Amino acid sequence: MLLKPAFFRPALVLAAPLALAACQGPASQQTTESATPPAAAKADSAGPKYLAKPLISNIYTADPSAHVFNGKIYIYPSHDIEAGIAENDNGDHFAMRDYHILSLDSIGGKVTDHGVALDTKDIPWAGRQLWAPDAAFKNGTYFLYFPVKDKKDVFRIGVATSTSPSGPFKAEPTPITGSYSIDPAVFSDTNGAAYMYFGGLWGGQLQRWKTGTYDPTAPDKKPDGREPAVGARVAKLSADMKHFDGPVKEITILDSLGKPVLASDSKHRFFEGGWMHKFQGKYYFSYSTGDTHLLVYAVGTSPTGPFTYKGVLMKPVQGWTTHHSIVEFKGKWYIFYHDTELSGKTWLRNVKVTALTHxxxxxxxxITP
Incomplete structure (x- = not known):
């Protein structure tokens, strides 16, 4: 969920910005019809055709992590705002400050915005940039996992808890020991074990942890074609869901010949936005390729990999970033994602949902979005 480095030259061309002003979210619960706003409807007739409609238009949302709790779908997205910061390669203009949680009883039904669930000012160790979160549930407690830069401007991952899936959430006083980078995604396996997947390159700082210790001087350059790709990270979570239970491991993505994908292979290698789901006993690790704008997936027999690359699950959306989640609901599978239909701006996004077919x-x- 970050902007392209200077060396990236994506082929996508954004649609002309639409006449929709940036807006801050409400502090209280609000119900919104999941219909296309007038501005988006106008764009549909004159420009791009979209597979799905934005779920809400009262705020800008992105990076949707969807889960089924108590028979409803709860969505944990980023909350995009117009911060007035110029675009740069570090993604400083993605200056999100809080989270809103959304819920819906049925696909295509009304969407409820439950208001602010967690704010940067309520996280004792936080500095800035509250990026893509995820959530989990265990033993009566809901957990919200979030990346935010600490007061030294280093991304760490924290956890907050609540008795309700819609919050509000209270953050733990310190980040998870051993955590770093961005895009936490938590998967609870059928045997009760839970794992966190995380990491994002360049603005997400994953390349600065190559040696296991943070290196602020690590070059933000396109890697040599002979180097193995930098992998996402995975760690098993403790029984209380607040700590890592064991070492952080790097995930290996293999090609069809069983060899690790190379860093120069930008159509297949991991960039950011990892997600895990299980289907027919196999583990599906899906992720964004970054500058090639694809959502792809790899399959393995263990939740920690290795995973073998299998293909593209979603072609490029309108906008720079691609970040998703996959969830089963009432016997059908869905993918939640975002694009820039409402604003035409890469940093003001809107979440959507469409069916996913195995x-x-x-x-x-x-899927062509």
Whole structure:
């Protein structure tokens, strides 16, 4: 969920910005019809055609992590704002400060905005940039996992708790020991074990942890073609869901020949936005390729990998970033994602949902958004 480094030259061309002013979110619960706003409807007739409609238009939202709790879908997105910061390669203009939690009883039904669930000012160790979160539930407690830069401007991952899936959440006083970078995604396996997947390159700082220790001088350059790709990270969570239970491991993505994907292979290598789901006993690790704007997936027999690359699950959206989640609801599978239909600006995004299809052979049908 970050901006392109200077060396990236994406092929996408953004649609002309639409006449929709940036807006701050409400402090109280609000219900919004999931209909296309007038501005978006106008763009549809004159420009790009979209597979799905924005779920809400009262605030800008991105990076949606969806979960089924108590028979409803709860969505934990980033909350985009117009911060007045010029675009740069570090993604400083993605200056999100709080989270709103959304819920819906049915796909295509009304969406409820539950208001602010957690704010940067309520996180004791936080500095700035509250980026893409995720959530989990265990033993009567809901957990909200979030990346935010600490007061030294280093991304760490924290955890907050609540008795309600819609919050509000109270943050722990310190980040999770051993955590770093961005985009936490928590997967609870059928045997009760839980794992956190995390990491994002360049503005997400993952390349600065190559040696296991933070190196602020690590170059933000395109890696040499002979180097193995930098992998996402995974760690098993403790029983209380607040700590890592063991070492952080790097995830390996293999090509069809069983060899690790190279850093120069920008159509297949991990960049950011990892997600895990399980289907027919196999583990599907999906992720964003970054500058090639694809959502792809790799499959393995263990939650910690290795995973073998299988294909593209979603073609590029309108906008720079691509970040998603996959969830089963009432016997059907769905993918939640974002684009820039409402604003035409890469840093003011809107979340969407559409059906996801697993083919009989276990592959995933490619979606054109």
């Amino acid at each position: 083919n009989p052979d276990g592959s995933i049908a490619t």
